Amino acid sequence: LFLRGGEAIARMAPLSVRDDPAGWFELGEVAPVALGRGHVVLMRKDPPVDAEYIHDTQILGLAQHAGALVVNDPQGLRDYNEKLAALLFPECCPPTLVTRDPASLKAFVAEHRRTVLKPLDGMGGRSIFLVDHGEANTNVILETLTQGGTSLAMAQRFLPEISEGDKRILLVDGEPVDYYLARIPQGDEFRGNLAVGGRGEARPLSERDRWIAARVGPEMKRRGMLLVGLDVIGDYLTEVNVTSPTCIREIDAQFGLNISSGLFDAIEARAAAAA
Known part of the structure; x- marks a missing residue:
């Protein structure tokens, strides 16, 4: 991703994927392409949101200005620190x-x-x-x-309900997926994150979960945040993940869903409305 003059350009390659951990993608020939109308950019980079991340969102802002659809919106990515964003909804937080x-x-x-x-x-x-x-x-x-x-x-x-799992609730274009992934701490670990060994168990949303999603979802949709992951412990919102929310595949696998399909439907609808 780079700038030439005021034009956002990406070195891109055709990509094919398959569900095989031993060889899950193939890339074609790489070529520079100016980003603009007709393009969709999925901005998914792990935190931390450092200076390089901010610079990338600024370049993608120029791509957006040229007509590309950027998911999630670059301005929102800059505005929403994943810890601080939860405090936009203090009634939901511990x-x-x-x-x-x-x-x-x-x-x-x-x-x-x-x-x-x-x-x-x-x-x-x-x-x-x-x-x-x-x-x-x-x-x-x-x-x-x-x-x-x-x-x-x-x-x-501290919320002792963490023993029942740190819930990951996914919002697609402001609407919650009907199931969350409970990331349950294991052994002597108090953290439920999958990255530190938490066990993932998909469960239906509770009424309180839907109440939280109803307060956060409309603002996320308004700001162009098409894929958002809410972290909820017990009855309380702790984080609003906008940079690279995960757990889609785990929920899909346990309930036979296709959450990504719904996401791409939302992306296509946004792209069509902007055309």
Whole structure:
């Protein structure tokens, strides 16, 4: 992905895929193509959302201006930090504090007794800490997360419902898929992320899950976020994942769905409306 003058260009190749882990794709000949009308770009890059990521969204903004449909919308990708975006819907969230100040975070831990502490730019459960009030390592954890009081960190009241799984609820063009993936912690691990060994179990959405989705979904749709993953523990929203939400294949496999088909239907409808 690069710019020549004011034109967004991508080096692209024809791609064929198959459901075979031993050899799941083949690429054809690579050639540069100017992005514009008639093109759809799936922007799926793992966090962290660093300077290179932001620059890519700016290039894709020019592709969008030239007529390409970018999924998810580049402006939304810049605006929605996956941890902070949940706080746009505070009625859905557990008690939460975001600050650079270690003393304030420590006071939050003292108030709520058991707290989850995490950076704002992590993924896959990385650098997430469970801290109890009075724990000897609290100061060093806070110093590390805030980099000595210079970086923002998030504290949330611990939700014991994590033992039943960290729910991944998928929104396709603002509407929830009828089933979520519960990512259930295993052994002595309190994190449910699949990347750290959590077990995935697909289940139907509850009424509370649908209530949360009904509050978040319309805003995501309005901002051009066609594929969004909500993280819900118990009755509370903890994250809004917009960069590269996963768990489609796991839910498909357990309930015989084809979530991607619905996503591409939504993409085609958006592309047709813009034509």
